[in-house]
Amino acid sequence: MKGYNETTYAILGILTTDCRSGYSIKQFIDRSLNHFWKISYGQIYPTLKFIVQEGLAEVHTATTSGKPDKNEYTLTPKGIETLRKWLEHPIEQLPAERNEILLKLFFGRFQTRETTISLLENYKQKLQTRMETYQSIEQAIIDCADENDMDAMYWLFTLDYGKRVTRAAIDWCNVTLEKFIAEEES
Amino acid sequence: MKGYNETTYAILGILTTDCRSGYSIKQFIDRSLNHFWKISYGQIYPTLKFIVQEGLAEVHTATTSGKPDKNEYTLTPKGIETLRKWLEHPIEQLPAERNEILLKLFFGRFQTRETTISLLENYKQKLQTRMETYQSIEQAIIDCADENDMDAMYWLFTLDYGKRVTRAAIDWCNVTLEKFIAEEES
DNA sequence: GTGCCCATGTAACCTGTTACATGATTAG
């Protein structure tokens, strides 16, 4: 734990919703941001401590009958301002994605064509599963969202991103597979 | 430095080419795999040490006149076998990409529309720059590759992947921007 | 003699996950 990193801002963002404790932050991420953001308790609790130290939020222990006590965090004006600054700041650089499948393909000269083909088919299958997951999440959002539901709109934007990128990767699998299969026949 | 991780296999793969020293491995990655794999000296040298410890490669000091000595690594049969096993093994799970722009967009309820639009336009611009880079690399490969050049073929596959995914992301920017701009007019 | 490429290496640090410890309450 050092300073202001993306995890800090992600948590600051979530604290603007109704999720105010470490446990419910984790739940929120797992339910809603899971396809483009993950986080573990090992990061959440130390970060919440840091956020309080910096005066970005305040803690109050909430006693609910029938449930264990929980620490509820409320953003301070300074916290809101810090979040807003970050949101406005354009991203510095595109994330450099490591891609294991491209690495394996690149060294494919040392494999048989059959192995490369089954590698690609396995990858394609995983992408298709992901695509189906996106589609069912999307349907669930559409079904239960009322009109003017801003949260739903933003969820759909992020899902649309995931679907388009996954679709492109599946297309690539198909054309690449075709090339290997064509070569095999010749 | 612990055990067999992706970095180990990446280096094992590169050692099958003419790059046999830590320095030239770094160069190779920066020149050829840069768009989907990066690595720093801080990983390369300890990993090479580990590879030798495991008996996957052997070191020999090569003295070239006019240049400093360098440690040349040569794969052993065990090293080749280890690499081949990894190459054949299908990837376990799709990489879970953290996406800062989706995170910022998701919390866009706390920004003005103008800010969101400029965020997206900035992102789109970066994607376009990346696309141009891919295209110029591709052209360079096509220009200098002779027929039956297997390396060139694999490079083009990985570039094709990058181009398709980047294209999909740009398309997403466009449709999302349109929605925000339409909303602004209404 | 100065700056650049070649070449090797490491220590400090950052970020994150996993596994564990702890304990209350409730439903069956």
Added chain:
DNA sequence: CTAATCATGTAACAGGTTACATGGGCAC
């Protein structure tokens, strides 16, 4: 009584980058 859910927290580890130390040779 026991399993599940709610809730908080930390220590050990894994993986990676950055910055630094070191030094040879070459071209200007």
